[in-house]
Amino acid sequence: xxxxxxxxxxxxxxxxxxxxxxxxxxxxxxxxxxxxxxxxxxxxxxxxxxxxxxxxxxxxxxxxxxxxxxxxxxxxxxxxxxxxxxxxxxxxxxxxxxxxxxxxxxxxxxxxxxxxxxxxxxxxxxxxxxxxxxxxxxxxxxxxxxxxxxxxxxxxxxxxxxxxxxxxx
Numbered sequence: 001x002x003x004x005x006x007x008x009x010x011x012x013x014x015x016x017x018x019x020x021x022x023x024x025x026x027x028x029x030x031x032x033x034x035x036x037x038x039x040x041x042x043x044x045x046x047x048x049x050x051x052x053x054x055x056x057x058x059x060x061x062x063x064x065x066x067x068x069x070x071x072x073x074x075x076x077x078x079x080x081x082x083x084x085x086x087x088x089x090x091x092x093x094x095x096x097x098x099x100x101x102x103x104x105x106x107x108x109x110x111x112x113x114x115x116x117x118x119x120x121x122x123x124x125x126x127x128x129x130x131x132x133x134x135x136x137x138x139x140x141x142x143x144x145x146x147x148x149x150x151x152x153x154x155x156x157x158x159x160x161x162x163x164x165x166x167x168x169x
Contacts, residue, residue, distance in 0.1 A: 004066035
């Protein structure tokens with residue numbers, strides 16, 4: 001049994017001399033930084049991406065590997081959509097930066113004033129920002145540009161404006 005399987009895992013005090021607060025930051029492009037330095041080791045970056053979660057009590061963003069956890073800050077969305085695949089029936093599958101795939105819920109799409117597309121992922125628990133590459137892959141689905149609308153599984157989906165910055169979520 002991993003410590004993370006214990007019902008009080010998120011309520012236990014940190015190890016002596018440690019803190020649950022961290023200086024880890026996820027920037028708007030999906031890159032991790034620690035103490036102002038870019039985390040550039042590929043395996044560590046993949047691991048950090050796979051450890052993103054929410055604290056079960058306060059809902060804040062955390063990194064948890066099942067053995068320990070800490071809070072971190074996201075300057076924008078907690079996830080990045082790296083690419084997408086349009087299925088023959090018109091459904092869209094998102095590939096996230098943590099190497100997972102999931103179907104797009106078109107009802108969760110929104111458009112920031114900057115022109116960036118966002119969607120809710122992981123069962124609606126997190127926001128995901130579309131990378132430039134993923135956003136260009138939406139072009140074949142675009143049926144109107146004022147207001148922006150996509151055709152997903154035969155349904156016209158208008159992209160509503162994004163209300164607030166995601167980093168506060």
